[in-house]
Structures are given as C-alpha cells and as structure tokens.
Amino acid sequence: MLCQIIGQSKEHPSLIPLFVFIGAGATGAAPYVLCLALFNPDVSWDRKNNPEPWNKLCPNDQYKFYSVNVDSSKLKEEGPDF
Template sequence: MIRVMLEHAKKHPGLIPQFFFILLGMGGASFYLFRLAKGPHLRHESNPEPWNNLSPSYQYKFVAINTDYKNLKKEGPDF
C-alpha cells in the first residue's frame, strides 16, 4: 500500500499533502484505539470503591456552569 502511494506521489506531487493527512488520521485513530484498549484507569484490587475517597468539593465536570463546588456539603454517609 505504501509503495503504491509513493508511486502515485511521484506522478502527482499534489497528492502528497492528502497522503500525509490520511496517514496522520489513521495513526491518530490507531493511537486512540490502543489507548482505549488498555482498560479502565481505576485499580480495584487495593480499593474496591475508589470514588468514596473523593471529597464533596471535588469538581467532577470539566465545566461547571451553575454549580459552586466549594460550598457543597457532603449529603451522604461515609461507607
């Protein structure tokens, strides 16, 4: 496949950017799938419930529009 792309690039140099971006997209997609295939980031062997260690003021969302996480009080019991 790479050999065919190189032959076409020699005949038509305008295709070089297209081949570059196609390979860049395929490489990025492969990297993303490999990263997803590594599994969850939480380790459950030592702590079966790691979400209980987070404080109530921990900001779970990337953007909190209407919520001020600093003034939240913990409403649930400790397990």
C-alpha cells in the first residue's frame, strides 16, 4: 500500500499535500482515541471489579481532554457526603 502511495505521488505530485494531511489527521486521531479509551470515566474495562467507575469521581477530577477557563482543582462538591 505504501508503494502504491509513493507511485501515485510520483505520477501526480499535486496529491502529496492530500497524503500529508490525511496522514497527519490519522496520526492525531489515534492518540486522542487512545486517551479516551484509557482515561474516560464512561469506559469500563473491568466490569467485575469496577462496574460503575463514574461514581468514584470527585468534583475536582478532570476527565475532559481540554477544559476552557475551568480550574478543576478549585471546584467544590455541591452534594452531601455519603
């Protein structure tokens, strides 16, 4: 497949930016999906020992990839402790 891409880019040099941008998008998407799969509280890999991991989150835990203008370490809990 890589030989075919190189052959196409030699025949049509205007396709090189297309290959670069698609490769950069795939390279950027792979770590983002890996980050979501490993650190998102909505994903449960161990159903027997931890069936509901989202219940163990504190209000000051940051689980978003990027939060704008929110310092999650200074958030306070609004509900009672059980």
